Amino acid sequence: MSQTRLEKRFADLKEEGRGGLVTFVTAGDPDFETSLEIVKGLPDAGADVIELGMPFSDPMADGPAIQASSLRALRNGMTLSKTLDLVRAFRQDNQDTPIILMGYYNPIYIYGVDKFLADAKTAGVDGFIIVDLPPEHDDEFCIPTLDQGLHFIRLTTPTTVGGRLPKVLNNTSGFVYYVSILGITGTAAASDSAIHDAVARLKAETDLPVAVGFGIRTPEQAANVATVADAAVVGSAIIDTLKENLDDDNQAKPGLSQAVLEYVRTLADGVRGSRT
Amino acid sequence: MTTPNSYMNGPDERGHFGIFGGRYVAETLMPLILEVEKAYDAAKADPSFQKDYDYYAKHYVGRPSPLYFAERLTRELGGAKIYFKRDELNHTGSHKANNVLGQILLARRMGKKRIIAETGAGQHGVATATFCALFNLPCVVYMGATDIARQAPNVFRMKLLGAEVIGVESGTGTLKDAMNDALRDWVTNVEETFYIIGTAAGPHPYPVMVRDFQSIIGREAKEQMREAEGRLPDQLVACIGGGSNAIGLFHPFLDDKEVAITGVEAAGFGVKTDKHAASLTGGKPGVLHGNRTFLLQDDDGQIQDAHSISAGLDYPGIGPEHSWLHDIGRVNYASASDTEALEAFQMLSKVEGIIPALEPAHALAHVTKIAPDMDKDKIILMNLCGRGDKDIFTVAEALGVEI
Ligand SMILES: Cc1ncc(COP(=O)(O)O)c(C=O)c1O
Numbered sequence: 001m002s003q004t005r006l007e008k009r010f011a012d013l014k015e016e017g018r019g020g021l022v023t024f025v026t027a028g029d030p031d032f033e034t035s036l037e038i039v040k041g042l043p044d045a046g047a048d049v050i051e052l053g054m055p056f057s058d059p060m061a062d063g064p065a066i067q068a069s070s071l072r073a074l075r076n077g078m079t080l081s082k083t084l085d086l087v088r089a090f091r092q093d094n095q096d097t098p099i100i101l102m103g104y105y106n107p108i109y110i111y112g113v114d115k116f117l118a119d120a121k122t123a124g125v126d127g128f129i130i131v132d133l134p135p136e137h138d139d140e141f142c143i144p145t146l147d148q149g150l151h152f153i154r155l156t157t158p159t160t161v162g163g164r165l166p167k168v169l170n171n172t173s174g175f176v177y178y179v180s181i182l183g184i185t186g187t188a189a190a191s192d193s194a195i196h197d198a199v200a201r202l203k204a205e206t207d208l209p210v211a212v213g214f215g216i217r218t219p220e221q222a223a224n225v226a227t228v229a230d231a232a233v234v235g236s237a238i239i240d241t242l243k244e245n246l247d248d249d250n251q252a253k254p255g256l257s258q259a260v261l262e263y264v265r266t267l268a269d270g271v272r273g274s275r276t
Numbered sequence: 277m278t279t280p281n282s283y284m285n286g287p288d289e290r291g292h293f294g295i296f297g298g299r300y301v302a303e304t305l306m307p308l309i310l311e312v313e314k315a316y317d318a319a320k321a322d323p324s325f326q327k328d329y330d331y332y333a334k335h336y337v338g339r340p341s342p343l344y345f346a347e348r349l350t351r352e353l354g355g356a357k358i359y360f361k362r363d364e365l366n367h368t369g370s371h372k373a374n375n376v377l378g379q380i381l382l383a384r385r386m387g388k389k390r391i392i393a394e395t396g397a398g399q400h401g402v403a404t405a406t407f408c409a410l411f412n413l414p415c416v417v418y419m420g421a422t423d424i425a426r427q428a429p430n431v432f433r434m435k436l437l438g439a440e441v442i443g444v445e446s447g448t449g450t451l452k453d454a455m456n457d458a459l460r461d462w463v464t465n466v467e468e469t470f471y472i473i474g475t476a477a478g479p480h481p482y483p484v485m486v487r488d489f490q491s492i493i494g495r496e497a498k499e500q501m502r503e504a505e506g507r508l509p510d511q512l513v514a515c516i517g518g519g520s521n522a523i524g525l526f527h528p529f530l531d532d533k534e535v536a537i538t539g540v541e542a543a544g545f546g547v548k549t550d551k552h553a554a555s556l557t558g559g560k561p562g563v564l565h566g567n568r569t570f571l572l573q574d575d576d577g578q579i580q581d582a583h584s585i586s587a588g589l590d591y592p593g594i595g596p597e598h599s600w601l602h603d604i605g606r607v608n609y610a611s612a613s614d615t616e617a618l619e620a621f622q623m624l625s626k627v628e629g630i631i632p633a634l635e636p637a638h639a640l641a642h643v644t645k646i647a648p649d650m651d652k653d654k655i656i657l658m659n660l661c662g663r664g665d666k667d668i669f670t671v672a673e674a675l676g677v678e679i
Contacts, residue, residue: 057578058452058564060459061302067446079576105300106563110577132300132563136290157304159466164307182304183464 006098006126006151006174009048010209010230019226020048021271022211023264024102024235026069027052027086028078029242030252035073037257038242039090043097045261046268049211049231050090051129054083054103061131063186065236065243072250080107080116084123091124100153100174102129105141113141117148127151127174135167142171155179156202158194165205175209175230176202180216186236189215196228219270226271234267283530283606286597291480291567293600299479301566304463312470313481315386320488328381329489336410337366337373339492343500343657349627356650358643359509360630360660361497361525370633370662371493371521372403376472378489380407383470390469392416394458396423396451396517397588397635398430399662400474405439415439418458421449423587430666448581451517451591455565475518476595479566483595490524497657498528509657511646512537515639516609517553517588519595521661530606539598540642542584543611553582555594556602556609569596585614585674586634588662612641618674620644621664633662634670 003011013020023042028035042050055073059066087099101120108116108130120128127150133141135154142152151174159182160168169176178198180190190198195212202210212225213233225232241263245256286293299309319325333339342365346358363371376393383391391413395401401417408415417434421443424431434441447453455478462471476486501509512529514522516539529535544552552558555570562571564579572580572592582592601607612620620640625631632640639658647656664671672679 057447057580058456060456060565061304061463063460064446074578081576104563106571106573106579107577109563110560110573110575131302132566134299134301134303134306136299136306155303157302159304159307161307168303179304182466184460187464 004126004149004151004174005096006049009098010175013048013230019229019271019274020231021046021222021268022049022051022213022231022233023047023238024051024053024233025238025242026055026066026073027083028055028073028076029069029239030072030246030250031076032078032082032086034252034257036086036089038260039086040093041257041261042264043094045264046272047097047264050097050099051102051233051235052083052087052099054080054101054107056104056107059104061184063184063236065186065239068243069239080111084119084125087125088123098126099124100127100129100151101125103131105130105132108141113144117144117150121148121150125150127153129153129155129177131155135171138171146171146173153177158182158198169206172208175211176206177233178202178210178212178229179214180212181214183214185214187215189217189221192224195225199229219266222267223270223274226274232271238263283601284527286600287480287484291484293597294603295561296569296596296599297480297483297567299566300563300568301479302463304466308466309479311386316382316481316485319382319385325381325385329378332377333374333492337377339366340496340500341365343497343504345504346628349624352627353644353647355647355652356511356654356656357652358647359501359655359657361493361657363493363521363659363661364632364636364663368399368403368406369665370399370403371490371524372400372474373406374492374524375474375486375489375520376400376403376407379470379472379485380411383472384411386470388468388470390414390465391472392418392458392461392469393472393474394418394451394454395474396420396454396590397586397633398423398427398434398666399588401439401441402430402433402437404472405434405437408439409437416461417441418444418454418461420444420451420454423450426670427587427666428669450582450587452579452582452593459565474520476520476523476597477518477565477567477569477593483567483597486520487523487527487597490520491527493521493524493659494526494528497525501657505655508532508535509655510536511654511656513540513639513643513656514659514661515540515589515635516594516598517591517635518593519598521659523595523597525659526607537607538642539607539609540639541609541611542586542589542638543613544583544585546613547611550580551583552611553584553589553591554611555592556598557611559592561599564593567596569593569599570602585617585670586638588633588635589638610642612638616641618671621671630660631664632660633664634667636661
């Protein structure tokens with residue numbers, strides 16, 4: 001079977017001998033055009049994989065930064081089908097950088113699973129992270145996703161222990177996302193040694209690449225994570241930079257996307273320097 | 277759709293009632309939820325757990341609650357005989373105590389050291405704070421900022437009882453947002469914390485667990501009704517927020533085909549407006565807070581804000597078992613508006629000397645609609661699940677009275 005875009009990206013990273021940078025932004029935050037500008041600029045700024053948040057009214061696993069980001073996007077008219085439009089527009093000039101959609105199940109359920117998967121595939125989506133679909137509900141969306149040849153990336157957490165890990169890894173594809181803390185996005189960071197141990201534990205159970213996220217805020221942290229894991233995921237910190245460039249009405253100030261991309265570049269420099 | 281042999285067998289082992297229910301939660305919570313299920317199954321099978329429950333239910337909560345024939349109201353409405361199951365007389369003023377007692381005993385069995393809860397009207401928060409005081413456990417209650425403003429007496433009660441009340445600003449600052457933040461707390465403090473969910477919703481096993489604890493209402497009522505009338509009632513009525521008092525009354529009667537059952541949702545300004553909380557009447561199936569159920573939502577699957585004058589009914593979802601009972605047609609779901617509830621609230625105060633909570637005032641509004649057209653030998657049993665002390669400020673404001 002030929003490699004998917006996501007598999008190729010991790011294979012290339014391995015060849016280059018460095019960890020990757022996975023960046024999270026919410027689709028449509030603060031508005032469609034600005035968001036597209038950011039996403040289009042991410043590969044050049046050094047993002048190896050793009051995670052794109054599908055805005056949801058009730059993001060239960062997210063902290064204040066991503067909650068607010070989701071609401072800004074929704075207030076400016078973002079919808080799930082516009083998220084796919086954004087991916088489609090991105091794919092016009094980029095065929096190499098994988099895009100993973102991340103979010104919650106309800107908007108997909110309402111869109112219709114089969115139709116959504118077909119539309120997402122055509123738009124150029126590579127996979128999904130759906131926070132509220134544990135393995136217990138694999139028949140609902142995970143299996144149909146794999147049947148379409150797309151990836152279903154699962155979160156594993158510090159509570160995924162004992163006999164549960166194989167269950168979580170089963171049907172996971174593309175990479176495994178290790179949530180390094182107990183909690184929601186944008187809060188505390190785990191210690192380097194805890195991350196190191198957890199990644200080692202995962203690596204003993206799976207050949208899939210392991211990305212680590214939640215709580216990574218600085219180029220130094222990203223660099224440290226990238227020395228032990230296959231990729232570091234940064235979200236809330238990028239969104240905080242975005243937020244600093246909003247006016248009082250939560251609209252983009254001039255230079256917003258450049259500021260966000262500049263910050264991503266510092267993260268990428270950190271990650272790239274980490275194993276030399 | 278085939279009619280099941282019994283309506284009382286659900287859910288299946290994955291927590292499904294038909295297509296509803298399930299456990300749609302983040303991986304961090306999954307192991308704990310499985311642990312709660314295991315602990316609950318073990319507790320159910322342990323006579324000492326039941327014995328503890330019965331002890332506190334009797335001596336602390338004040339059960340059994342009376343079954344009361346509302347004679348004046350019956351005469352006033354001129355039709356069916358109206359009975360109330362008086363759970364408003366429970367310690368803490370509502371049915372919420374039945375559930376909190378069960379869950380806190382379970383939390384103790386599991387060795388949990390910290391309790392969290394969400395609350396809308398504050399009744400569940402007060403009940404949780406009360407039992408935390410009794411069992412000396414730290415208690416954190418999440419409550420929407422809007423609800424904090426309109427249920428001030430309950431906020432103060434919770435604080436007196438030693439609980440920490442955290443105001444939730446996200447969303448519209450009502451029950452759903454409080455539940456989001458409680459879930460966020462839980463993922464963060466999963467190891468030592470037990471989340472006492474206040475209604476028959478959330479991920480499996482919560483809907484079934486809450487139902488089981490609340491079913492004490494229906495079991496008692498059935499026996500009391502046989503004693504009072506020598507037969508079962510013709511019609512049950514209860515209000516629906518998340519659906520816990522309703523399922524508690526309904527469940528023991530589900531297989532008694534001769535008993536008609538009606539749940540009353542909050543119609544707010546009217547179910548045809550965008551300001552109501554009637555998820556079955558005005559919503560469609562979706563996934564939120566760990567279960568698939570009827571939800572108020574837009575075409576993009578974004579959850580919409582509910583509205584009701586009653587903070588306890590102001591929730592855009594409903595417990596999954598109700599969605600199933602609605603789907604298969606065993607229970608009929610009606611609605612009552614803010615205005616109708618306010619009228620019923622005042623009527624009961626004057627006619628029976630009982631100030632009801634705004635939540636059961638919705639059930640009562642429905643009773644006043646159907647009772648006059650029923651024969652005098654018919655019997656309606658309504659769950660009077662809460663008292664109205666907490667609501668007098670809201671009602672005064674709605675009536676334009678300054679106090
Ligand atoms: C008195 C009373 N009745 C009803 C409700 C609604 O909840 P449920 O539908 O779970 O009974 C509440 C919730 O706060 C309440 O306080």
